[in-house]
Amino acid sequence: MSFKIVVLAKQVPDTRNVGKDAMKADGTVNRAALAAIYNPEDLNALEQALRLKSKIEGATVQILTMGPARAAEIIRESMYRGADGGYLLSGREFAGSDTLATSYALACAIRKIGKVDLIVCGRQAIDGDTAQVGPQVAEKLGLPQITYAEEILDLSDNKITVKRRLERGVEVVKGSLPMVITVNGSAPECRPRHAKLTMKYKRAATATEKQEAGNDYTDFYDAHPYLNITEWGVSDIEHDIKWLGLTGSPTKVKQIENVVFTAKESKRLTGSDSEIESLMKELIANHTIG
């Protein structure tokens, strides 16, 4: 029995570790100063997918990512951890997509992949924190969704039972497949790279990457088909161009501003006993405390 799981993953700039040089003098983001990483919650999603794969005979896990050529890195990263392969959706036409245009493109790619039983992705990506793409892909495909998943508790008779972690509680819900599940950061961390798989897949490459490496390896990839990462451009998916990229994005950025806070004139204290005592007296006297 085949059971097809697709993990939606995104390569993101590491906005959690923004250094001082992250912003240019003109107030724009210096992308070059930010490392590109695997979106953290997508790794939690990958782990859930890999756990299912180990439980279900014949299950496969494929990664689908949209991004520039280098985003193939996260497909390889997934293969090192146990994924079977992946699809890179790449092209100029996708540039400038907001969450809705992104979801449309991903939904078209999923249709092309064919009969998918389960789609999992991280709850949100750290470069936007919107949490919109998962539910919007589900809506585009006409599938139900379970968001904020912390653990897949059971999968049997085509029904999936999921524990959700909400801001003020926990919910256990059950629904039928196919389905989109978005996984919370509180879910178990992804397993590390597997040494054997890393050796096996380190030369996995997209068509663009193979081209860049030269033609000498054509025979090599023909002999090792599992090393081919599928790369799709806009012409590979069935689409209506008006729903893609900038034209497919109802939201427009009117303005971007660098964040500047008004500095206050502060009193500086060294922390000596007498200074702290007079500070506390002052706070009590002006009714800030007490």
Added chain:
Amino acid sequence: MNNIFVYLEIEDGIVGDVSLELLTKGRSLAKQLNCKLEAVAAGYQLDGIAPQVFPYGVDVLHLADDKRMAPYTSLPHTSLLVNLFKEEKPQIALMGATSIGRDLGPRVSSALFSGLTADCTSLEIGTYEDKKAGKVYENLLYQIRPAFGGNIVATIVNPDCRPQMATVREGVMKKEIKDAKFVGKIHKLEVSKYVADTDFVVEVIERHMEKSKLNIKGSPIIVSGGYGVGSADNFKLLHELAATLGGEVGASRAAVDAGFAEHERQIGQTGTTVRPKLYIACGISGQIQHIAGMQESAMIIAINSDPKAPINQIADYVITGTVEDILPKMIKYYKKNSK
């Protein structure tokens, strides 16, 4: 037609604070746009909802009262809003940036092909000029939100698609009753007209919702710690100071990520926004995303071993020192002098 709609979050018959905050904001936007404010309540046994929301100036309350609508599940609530919005054509739709609003909003926006901006920190009305198309749009909703880890603030608009949708976190907007005696109209919805039986595909088997034990948002004094506090053990000092002063303990994202404090204590753009009388920032360097969630505090004391920490710029008092040294002194001298 063309009014402002707010989706109400309801738990145990009580409308959530985030929804009341949005109604307050929605009321002021409606005044500016000279339109009506409408609210949508979906759930079961909703008789108690009207008196909770009318004082906020709700002109029309749509009630979708049906046993199957509670607890919340994605598809039925999506269908209700999508079909209601198709009839009512709101110009703006607001919902909480909560686990419900962030599940529902994207799905509704996708079905209506309408833009949605998550986690707005400010909503304003303004003009937008599309230079390429040579078109000027009046009275658009400016959806203002931080981006890129809080390093920039982006103003987003939806020029052509309606409704203009936005989610806002709890605590970001202020909650304010407009008129305690105000009574709007009630519009009862026949749920089966809006929601198909096939929408009830996900079943809630178990549910444990806790009333938040913490009230960081409402606390007049907050003692907040960052990664610089050093350990969960040192965080105990913050709890001690907070207990002494009658405040709550908050934390930066870095401290929460490091496991020093629980997630619900997180203050900043991805946590709670607070406006206490006194904010004591301990070992917090002051990343923009944290400052954005506490800069409106009436008084800020920064305790940091780094005299150049960015948070010092917005602090009223800067104490250079360690948490281990300074906090016990504060506790000692507060106790000595308060009576």
